[in-house]
Amino acid sequence: MKHINNQKGLNSIWTDSLARNLHPDGNALVDHLKTVHQEHAGFTEACASSCRDEAGRNSYEWLAELVPDNEGSRVLDLACGSGPLLKILFDRNKNLNLKGIDMCPEELALAKTRLINSGVNLIESKAQNLSVINDNSIDIVLCHWALTLMNPIAPVLDEVRRVLTSEGQFVALVDGPMNAAPGYTEVHNLIYSYVQEEIPNYGEIDLGDPRIRGSESLSNLAHKAFPEANVTIETNVVSMEGPVTQVAEIAAGFFYAAFVLKPEKRKLMIKNLSDILVTSKESTDAERQGRFSMPISRLLVVPDIK
Numbered sequence: 165m166k167h168i169n170n171q172k173g174l175n176s177i178w179t180d181s182l183a184r185n186l187h188p189d190g191n192a193l194v195d196h197l198k199t200v201h202q203e204h205a206g207f208t209e210a211c212a213s214s215c216r217d218e219a220g221r222n223s224y225e226w227l228a229e230l231v232p233d234n235e236g237s238r239v240l241d242l243a244c245g246s247g248p249l250l251k252i253l254f255d256r257n258k259n260l261n262l263k264g265i266d267m268c269p270e271e272l273a274l275a276k277t278r279l280i281n282s283g284v285n286l287i288e289s290k291a292q293n294l295s296v297i298n299d300n301s302i303d304i305v306l307c308h309w310a311l312t313l314m315n316p317i318a319p320v321l322d323e324v325r326r327v328l329t330s331e332g333q334f335v336a337l338v339d340g341p342m343n344a345a346p347g348y349t350e351v352h353n354l355i356y357s358y359v360q361e362e363i364p365n366y367g368e369i370d371l372g373d374p375r376i377r378g379s380e381s382l383s384n385l386a387h388k389a390f391p392e393a394n395v396t397i398e399t400n401v402v403s404m405e406g407p408v409t410q411v412a413e414i415a416a417g418f419f420y421a422a423f424v425l426k427p428e429k430r431k432l433m434i435k436n437l438s439d440i441l442v443t444s445k446e447s448t449d450a451e452r453q454g455r456f457s458m459p460i461s462r463l464l465v466v467p468d469i470k
């Protein structure tokens with residue numbers, strides 16, 4: 165039985181399993197992600213579009229710039245969520261052939277509203293089974309901030325490979341190395357310390373396949389799934405500044421772990437987080453300014469054409 169209400173934090177089969185010292189399986193993971201996204205649809209977009217790199221790009225724009233503007237290019241946004249990346253691509257070039265897939269109906273509903281009359285094809289499906297898409301039918305598969313959540317991951321990469329043409333590319337935005345952004349490790353550790361008071365082994369076991377979180381293990385996985393391709397990983401940092409409580413809320417939104425906190429504990433965590441992120445000396449929270457920086461990486465898998 166799951167609960168999301170004002171008294172309890174968020175419960176799912178995944179958190180119940182963790183609390184009983186078990187290792188949650190793929191179905192428990194799906195249940196957890198659907199529970200979070202059902203209640204907080206659109207939260208990723210709210211956080212990710214607020215943070216920009218030194219060149220002024222948010223992470224969607226950083227990923228979108230790898231999509232060539234060729235007429236009729238067939239693009240699949242895997243785990244498209246509420247559709248911000250598809251919207252950027254559609255606004256840039258109405259002649260792209262765009263598809264989005266996600267397993268969460270509440271996120272897809274937001275995507276459908278914003279992409280109404282665009283002709284973008286939005287499909288509810290799991291990334292591990294893309295049977296709705298033909299072999300060799302896609303020129304570029306994008307995946308923004310979702311690969312980290314997928315377990316098992318091997319079938320996802322196999323499906324990406326199957327649907328791509330022989331010249332096709334796979335581009336994914338994932339969390340970058342923690343030490344690439346100033347202060348990020350401190351933010352991470354603070355949030356997890358609160359979460360671990362409720363579920364001690366959250367963190368030791370986390371959402372998705374841990375290999376996606378390390379650049380070397382991610383590169384190895386990609387090489388294994390795409391043996392003839394060139395694999396590169398680039399790192400960048402996106403940041404936001406503003407009233408410190410707002411910055412702390414956005415920062416916490418990047419951590420799924422923070423959703424399991426009960427409201428009172430979450431409030432305390434946000435207060436503590438604000439103290440870490442503060443950059444000015446004003447006396448009230450409303451006046452104080454803060455800054456949060458987040459490391460991101462861009463995985464690029466392209467065919468090795470000699």
Ligand SMILES: C[S@@+](CC[C@H](N)C(=O)[O-])C[C@H]1O[C@@H](n2cnc3c(N)ncnc32)[C@H](O)[C@@H]1O
Nearest residue numbers: 208209243244245266267268290291308309310
């Ligand atoms: C962090 S959100 C990212 C959404 C969107 N790409 C964005 O960046 O705004 C993760 C999304 O991945 C989806 N997702 C996670 N695992 C999935 C899977 N195995 N198959 C399909 N969708 C999945 C979730 O439903 C959610 O919409």
